[in-house]
Amino acid sequence: MNITVRQIQAFLQVAAFGSFTRAAEKLHTLQPALSQQVRDLEAELGIRLFDRTTRRVELTEGGAEFRNIAAKIIEDLELAARNAHELAExxxxxxxxxxxxxxxxxxxxxxxxxxxxxxxxxxxxxxxxxxxxxxxxxxxxxxxxxxxxxxxxxxxxxxxxxxxxxxxxxxxxxxxxxxxxxxxxxxxxxxxxxxxxxxxxxxxxxxxxxxxxxxxxxxxxxxxxxxxxxxxxxxxxxxxxxxxxxxxxxxxxxxxxxxxxxxxxxxxxxxxxxxxxxxxxxxxxxxxxxxxxxxxxxxxxxxxxxxxxxx
Missing domain, CATH: 3.40.190.290 (D-Maltodextrin-Binding Protein; domain 2)
Structure with missing residues (x-):
């Protein structure tokens, strides 16, 4: 499995905003690049994370379950990075x-x-x-x-x-x-x-x-x-x-x-x-x-x- 932090962050932002456009703005990246990161993550997981419509992007059942785990992963990673920085400083x-x-x-x-x-x-x-x-x-x-x-x-x-x-x-x-x-x-x-x-x-x-x-x-x-x-x-x-x-x-x-x-x-x-x-x-x-x-x-x-x- 080859899942990156950027893929998880892209997924969480899309889930939070319900929009690829707003998530791309938040992450200061282009929407096509963000969409590709989410597709690559779905391919690695073997499930569909979002149901996409013309007005709204909604989490699937599998996407909702993965969001809870992914949010904890990012939280732990940020804590580890902060602790490492404090140790270095x-x-x-x-x-x-x-x-x-x-x-x-x-x-x-x-x-x-x-x-x-x-x-x-x-x-x-x-x-x-x-x-x-x-x-x-x-x-x-x-x-x-x-x-x-x-x-x-x-x-x-x-x-x-x-x-x-x-x-x-x-x-x-x-x-x-x-x-x-x-x-x-x-x-x-x-x-x-x-x-x-x-x-x-x-x-x-x-x-x-x-x-x-x-x-x-x-x-x-x-x-x-x-x-x-x-x-x-x-x-x-x-x-x-x-x-x-x-x-x-x-x-x-x-x-x-x-x-x-x-x-x-x-x-x-x-x-x-x-x-x-x-x-x-x-x-x-x-x-x-x-x-x-x-x-x-x-x-x-x-x-x-x-x-x-x-x-």
Whole structure:
């Protein structure tokens, strides 16, 4: 069956006006062309849609039944087109993003707030999850995008860098390393260390730093969350090597932080599913998210040491 939208629109206008002439005027077309469209539609359907007289064009029984269906088809099509246009114009839609807990707290909420001001018709749903869970949520299509630090070459995802993150050493304000502009990895040898658990990508990067410096990593404490590590650092239980965006969680703590030399960096990235086109709403949110991701990673070349304010 080869029925076109133009044929259906021609049929509906003739049915509404009871006249081929007035329907052609309404559609800004010639009457012979309109009549041909209706004849072609009748041929495709295999029924006669109108009874034509010299004064009036009237629907047949089959034509009346088809009109109800055809009107609904055009209505649904117009709604679909309007919705698509609104999505393209970012007037409506939804973005579902997954992020690890600290990034979810430090970056995403402020990005959502600005995004909602720019695009009131768009909504954002945030899911906080582990990095491995984020990859699977994106890969399976359960979320539109994810933010975090991911292994290169993950199957089924496309990665876009938002910011470049570095490792810093965090210590209590009274610690000998406090207020230093920079700390060498070798200076961590023999210190009490608070580390993340081995399923953390940060922990693996820290291990690389220790191996490169040819010193042994012997954690005094292992915790799952960056916020827990920072609390233990403030309590004087040890120092911790954490990403620069951990400064966002250290603002209310009496903690100092300094860059580690030689530096180790990694990307904070936005990931989407391979082969899936990025919706206009997701693309718009990614731009706002990139702004806050960059803001969460301070310019350490200018301010290599940061003292968080006291409670």
């Amino acid at each position: 970012r007037k409506r839609g939804r973005v579902v993003i997954a992020a690890p807990p600290l990034l979810a707290a430090a970056i995403v909420p402020r990005a959502i707030a600005e995004f909602r001001q720019q695009y009131p018709g768009l909504t954002v749903r945030l899911i906080d999850a582990r990095t491995d869970q984020i990859v699977e949520l994106v890969r399976s299509g359960q979320v539109d995008c994810g933010i975090g630090t991911f292994h290169a070459g993950e199957d089924g995802i496309v990665s876009t860098r938002l910011a470049r993150d570095s490792l810093m050493v965090f210590c209590a304000a009274q610690h000998p390393l406090a207020r230093r502009t920079a700390v060498q990895w070798r200076e961590l040898d023999g210190l009490s260390l608070v580390t993340l658990t081995r399923d953390s990508g940060i922990r693996l990067l820290v291990e690389v730093g220790f191996e490169t410096a040819e010193i042994k990593l012997v954690p005094a404490y292992e915790v799952a969350q960056i916020t827990t590590a920072l609390a233990m650092v403030e309590a004087g239980l040890g120092v911790a090597v954490l990403p620069t965006y951990a400064l966002a969680a250290a603002r209310a703590l009496d903690i100092s932080a300094a860059m580690l030399e030689p530096g180790l960096t990694r990307d904070i990235a936005l990931i989407t599913r391979t082969g899936r086109s990025i919706a206009p709403a997701v693309a718009a949110f990614a731009r706002v998210l990139g702004k806050y991701a960059s803001g969460a990673v301070p310019d350490t070349s200018r301010t290599p040491t940061r003292k968080a304010r006291k409670r």
